[in-house]
Amino acid sequence: MTNRSRRDFLIKTTGAAGAAALGSFGFPAIVQAQAKEWVIGASLPLTGPFATAGQLGMPGIIDFIAMTNDSGGIGGKKIRGILEDSGYVAIKALANFKKALAEAPDLACYFGDSTGFMKLVAPELNSRYKIMTGSTSFASELANPSTNPYQYVSGPTYQDMFGILLQHVADKGGKRLAFVYSDTEFGKDPIAYGRQRAKELGIELVHEEITKASGAEVQSHVAQLRRADPDFILMHGYVTGVWPAIIATARAFGMKSQFLGTFWAMEKVIADKISAKVGDALNGYMGVLPYRYFYDRKEAPAYQELDAWNKANNEKYPGYLVTWYLQVRMTMNLWKKAMEITIEADKPVNGDNLMTSLASIKDWDSGGFFGNPVSVVSNKIPQGRVYAYNTENKLFLPKSDWIQV
Amino acid sequence: MHIGNARSSYQADEVMWKRPAHKGAMLLIILSLLILPFWVGPYHLMLMSQLGIFVIAIAGLNILTGYTGLISLGQGAFMGIGAYTTAVLATGYGFPPWATFPLSIIMTALIGIGFGLPSLRVRGLYLTIATLAANVIIVFAIRKLEWLTNGDRGINIEPAILFGFSIESELEKYFVIAPLALLFVLFSQNLFRTKIGRAFIAIREQDYSAEIMGISLIRYKLTAFAIGSAYAGAAGSLWAYFFTALTPNQFNLSQSILFLAALIIGGMGTTLGPLFGAVFVILVPETLRAIAGLITPYYPLALQATAPITEIIYGLLIIGFLIFEPMGLSAIWARIWRYIDRWPFTR
Numbered sequence: 001m002t003n004r005s006r007r008d009f010l011i012k013t014t015g016a017a018g019a020a021a022l023g024s025f026g027f028p029a030i031v032q033a034q035a036k037e038w039v040i041g042a043s044l045p046l047t048g049p050f051a052t053a054g055q056l057g058m059p060g061i062i063d064f065i066a067m068t069n070d071s072g073g074i075g076g077k078k079i080r081g082i083l084e085d086s087g088y089v090a091i092k093a094l095a096n097f098k099k100a101l102a103e104a105p106d107l108a109c110y111f112g113d114s115t116g117f118m119k120l121v122a123p124e125l126n127s128r129y130k131i132m133t134g135s136t137s138f139a140s141e142l143a144n145p146s147t148n149p150y151q152y153v154s155g156p157t158y159q160d161m162f163g164i165l166l167q168h169v170a171d172k173g174g175k176r177l178a179f180v181y182s183d184t185e186f187g188k189d190p191i192a193y194g195r196q197r198a199k200e201l202g203i204e205l206v207h208e209e210i211t212k213a214s215g216a217e218v219q220s221h222v223a224q225l226r227r228a229d230p231d232f233i234l235m236h237g238y239v240t241g242v243w244p245a246i247i248a249t250a251r252a253f254g255m256k257s258q259f260l261g262t263f264w265a266m267e268k269v270i271a272d273k274i275s276a277k278v279g280d281a282l283n284g285y286m287g288v289l290p291y292r293y294f295y296d297r298k299e300a301p302a303y304q305e306l307d308a309w310n311k312a313n314n315e316k317y318p319g320y321l322v323t324w325y326l327q328v329r330m331t332m333n334l335w336k337k338a339m340e341i342t343i344e345a346d347k348p349v350n351g352d353n354l355m356t357s358l359a360s361i362k363d364w365d366s367g368g369f370f371g372n373p374v375s376v377v378s379n380k381i382p383q384g385r386v387y388a389y390n391t392e393n394k395l396f397l398p399k400s401d402w403i404q405v
Numbered sequence: 406m407h408i409g410n411a412r413s414s415y416q417a418d419e420v421m422w423k424r425p426a427h428k429g430a431m432l433l434i435i436l437s438l439l440i441l442p443f444w445v446g447p448y449h450l451m452l453m454s455q456l457g458i459f460v461i462a463i464a465g466l467n468i469l470t471g472y473t474g475l476i477s478l479g480q481g482a483f484m485g486i487g488a489y490t491t492a493v494l495a496t497g498y499g500f501p502p503w504a505t506f507p508l509s510i511i512m513t514a515l516i517g518i519g520f521g522l523p524s525l526r527v528r529g530l531y532l533t534i535a536t537l538a539a540n541v542i543i544v545f546a547i548r549k550l551e552w553l554t555n556g557d558r559g560i561n562i563e564p565a566i567l568f569g570f571s572i573e574s575e576l577e578k579y580f581v582i583a584p585l586a587l588l589f590v591l592f593s594q595n596l597f598r599t600k601i602g603r604a605f606i607a608i609r610e611q612d613y614s615a616e617i618m619g620i621s622l623i624r625y626k627l628t629a630f631a632i633g634s635a636y637a638g639a640a641g642s643l644w645a646y647f648f649t650a651l652t653p654n655q656f657n658l659s660q661s662i663l664f665l666a667a668l669i670i671g672g673m674g675t676t677l678g679p680l681f682g683a684v685f686v687i688l689v690p691e692t693l694r695a696i697a698g699l700i701t702p703y704y705p706l707a708l709q710a711t712a713p714i715t716e717i718i719y720g721l722l723i724i725g726f727l728i729f730e731p732m733g734l735s736a737i738w739a740r741i742w743r744y745i746d747r748w749p750f751t752r
Contacts, residue, residue: 046712055709062705083705084694085712091655094648095451098575102448116652119559123649127564128573141558185557185652 038079038339038349040065040332041100042111045088049214052240053264053324054113057136058083059314060321060328061111064336067309074336075343080104090116097121107131108349109335111328115139115185118151125150130351132338132358134331136324138263139189143380145359150351152358153380154331155290158190158236160382160405161262163197164288168386168400169232169260170201177203178230178257180221180246182213187237190262194234206230214241222249225257233257239264244274244282251281261287267323268293268396271389280391286399288384291330291369293396294321300368302333330369334376337361355379371402419598424746435587442579450575454647456687457579457586458640463667463679464593465636470665471673472597473629474609475524479536480664482543483634485656487513487641489547492560492651497553502565502646509642510635516543517634524626528612540661547653559652562645572646582643589636594676596632605629609674670726672733681734685726690719 042061045054061081069078082100086093093113101107112118112135125133126149133151135142140157142148156164169177177198181187191208198205207228209221225233225246233250235243243265250257266287275282297303306329310317341357342349363373372383382405387396412418422428442450466480490509494500500508520543523535547554554560565572565581572581596602604625607615616622645651663686671682697711730736 046709047716051713058709059706065705081705083701083708085708085715087712087716090652091648095448095455098451099448102446116654119561119652120648120650123561185559185654188557 036077038074038077038108039082039100039104039106040079040109040111040335041082041084041097041104041107043084043086043093043096043113043117044111044328045113046085048086048088050088050113050239053136054085054088056269056322057324057328060325061332063306063309063313064329064332066313067305068336074339086113086117088114090114090120093117094120101129101131108339109134109332109354111135111331112137115142115189118142118148122148122151125351132335132351132354134335136327137186138380139186140193143378145355145379148379150355151379152331152334152355152376154327154334155263155380156288156382156384156405157380158262159193160380161288161384162190162194162234162236163405164384164386164403165234165260165262165286166194166197166201166203167403168286169198169203169234172232172258174203174232174258176206176228176230176232178207178209178225178228178233179205180209180211180225180233180235180243182216182237182242183210184213184237187213190236211242211246213237216242216245218242218245218249222246222253222255225250226253226255230257232260234260235265236262240267240270244270247285248274248278248281251278259285261285263287263289263323263327266387266396268295268320268389268394269322271396272394275391275394282389283391284388286386286388287396289323289387289396290381290384291323291326292371292385293323293387294326295395296398297368302367302369305367326369330366333366333369334358334361334381337364372404421594421598426745427742438583438587442576442583447575450579452687452691454575454579454582456683457582458643458647459664459667459683459687460586460679461589461643462637462640463664463671463682464590465633465640466664466668467673467675467679468593468596468605468636469629469633471668471675471678472602472609473605473626473633474612475521475626475629475633476529476533476665477536477633478533478658478661478665479520479539479543480633480637481656481658481660481662482540483513483517483637484641484644484660485543485547485653486516486634487638488645488651488656489554489560489641490638491642491645492562493553495562495645496560502567506639506642510638513638513641514631514635517630517637518627521627521630521634524630525623537658537661540658544653544657547656554653557653559650561650564649565646578647582647585639585643589639590676590680593636601625601628606674666723670723670733672735675733675735675739677738678733678735681738685734689722690715693718 044058045051046058065079065081068074073079082103084096086096094117097110100110110131110133112133115137118135118137125131130150134154138153138155138158140159142151143153143157179191179194181191195205207225207230209224211221243261247259266289271282292300294303297307306321338354338357339349341360342353347353358376361374361376363375366374370381370383371385374381383402385398385402386400388399389396422431462480462484466477469475469477487509490512491505494505494508520539524532527535548556572578604620607618607620608622608625612622667682667686668678670685672678693715697715700707700711
């Protein structure tokens with residue numbers, strides 16, 4: 001390439017990029033002038049470390065919009081979604097949030113991708129924007145109406161999950177316990193509570209192992225756990241990686257400890273994939289899930305509806321929807337319920353009224369997502385169930401009844 | 406048409422705006438910076454404010470890396486020191502912004518000097534690794550000093566109050582950040598017309614030769630670290646008031662890498678390099694997303710494919726610029742001006 005053609009190339013690409021950037025500056029005003037509808041925004045980690053969860057969870061919100069619109073929308077108005085990738089970067093998610101606001105200043109709801117985003121957006125949400133905001137997070141501090149009045153958690157918090165699991169350990173006569181968690185805000189969330197609760201239940205916390213959230217040097221961590229020799233090992237702060245490798249390596253090292261986990265590390269697809277590689281290492285792996293697994297849809301009309309809709313509309317539908325999809329969907333269902341209560345009460349749709357409506361939800365039938373009727377307490381739904389993975393039938397099967405925290 | 410450099414004094418050689426057209430262009434840019442905020446929406450205002458913060462941080466890195474030749478991978482973490490100093494002083498001790506801002510600059514400069522000490526013994530890649538370690542240490546310290554920083558849970562800060570006004574809206578934030586960014590860029594431009602700036606350049610070209618000429622390497626290398634870090638501290642302080650919620654993850658290694666990449670793309674050792682670099686790293690992903698966004702309203706699931714593809718295109722664009730214009734975007738800018746100055750005799 002000659003110097004001149006290089007220059008031409010650069011001038012043309014710079015010009016094209018500049019023109020497109022200038023074009024994007026004019027975009028919001030056009031959108032604002034469009035017909036009235038409920039606009040919801042969402043940031044999902046479609047790239048970055050949690051891309052798998054984001055990619056599989058995103059259809060949850062897209063299907064929600066399509067299904068709700070097919071059935072006439074909410075209060076006669078259709079829903080429009082403004083979805084963006086966050087790459088699991090909180091600042092990027094905040095930019096997405098503000099971009100959605102620029103496009104639709106009367107945003108009815110926002111779905112965030114992480115605890116980091118929820119914390120970052122909280123000050124402005126409280127003081128200026130006042131928009132009902134759900135997320136992928138079950139962080140304990142989000143379920144606090146006095147400090148986070150516009151944020152909600154679509155299930156129990158991580159502390160609640162720890163509480164359920166620790167009670168299970170105590171009930172099983174567990175005496176020696178270890179925590180394994182990622183060195184992230186996500187990983188550390190319930191740890192202080194877990195230490196205190198274990199003490200209260202008379203369980204000795206013999207070891208704490210902190211790992212990277214992904215790409216951890218698993219063997220050295222497992223060697224430490226082996227030395228501590230706990231009866232139960234409670235893991236937290238992982239999504240697709242680390243936790244299966246820790247269990248598989250521990251079994252290879254001959255460890256007999258019972259492994260326990262929380263929501264994001266309870267996905268059947270991951271367990272199946274690991275089991276295909278390492279045999280029955282994950283057999284008996286146990287954890288808390290707020291919702292039913294999708295294959296358990298006999299008593300869940302909402303799941304049956306999702307199944308029928310996907311069969312009719314999704315050519316690649318494998319007959320199973322991942323837990324991450326269900327989490328996104330339930331977050332949106334809660335917003336829909338709050339919307340319906342607000343509209344029925346003939347109140348204006350805004351963050352304050354929506355959150356008041358959400359807080360008023362009592363003994364609501366969630367269509368089988370949750371086993372017990374849903375009551376919102378402190379902007380969360382404190383119930384869940386203990387499941388254990390069975391490598392023979394490749395299913396997480398219930399090991400407890402539905403537990404109200 | 407400009408056909409020669411007939412300067413008769415050293416002062417004439419040192420003028421900041423060498424041609425009337427340059428002065429005109431600068432006035433036009435300042436005028437745009439004043440008018441544009443009233444035309445765009447809050448989202449684009451947010452991007453412009455973020456751009457201002459990035460320009461300050463990258464200008465600091467430019468002093469250190471572009472002008473003094475000390476490659477640093479710690480600028481993101483230094484920005485974190487500035488941000489956390491502001492947050493701790495404001496929330497813990499009730500300091501007002503006019504106090505937290507300079508104190509954050511001073512604190513970051515002092516810590517920058519500490520981490521600059523290895524530069525007295527090592528250079529090039531070795532120094533890069535030392536600054537990388539600084540990044541890791543600083544972020545680790547922020548996370549572990551929970552009693553001070555609230556660790557991974559992060560720290561919230563009230564909006565800045567200046568002259569009785571609470572700086573909350575995007576427009577208000579912009580009008581605080583943009584003039585400061587301009588001032589910091591002008592300061593760095595002027596710095597290289599002084600003895601200190603020339604000493605930096607001499608060190609960059611060959612530090613041993615500079616020392617033989619009487620330039621104290623200890624003094625000037627550490628000064629470069631102090632000034633570069635001070636810029637990061639200023640950017641961090643503004644960052645704290647801009648986002649009002651801090652977590653250690655905001656200042657991890659990827660932020661430092663982003664700043665260094667922006668500087669290389671913009672053009673190292675030039676005044677406008679940081680500005681072009683910041684514009685590139687903020688606007689190009691934005692533009693790519695805007696283009697990808699044209700599809701998603703009609704086919705929402707396309708986002709699953711377009712999101713990773715835009716990341717790949719962004720990476721390829723960076724590689725493309727490095728291959729086709731290793732001197733950075735400011736070299737293109739200089740060529741455009743050369744073309745205008747010499748028209749119609751330009752080839």
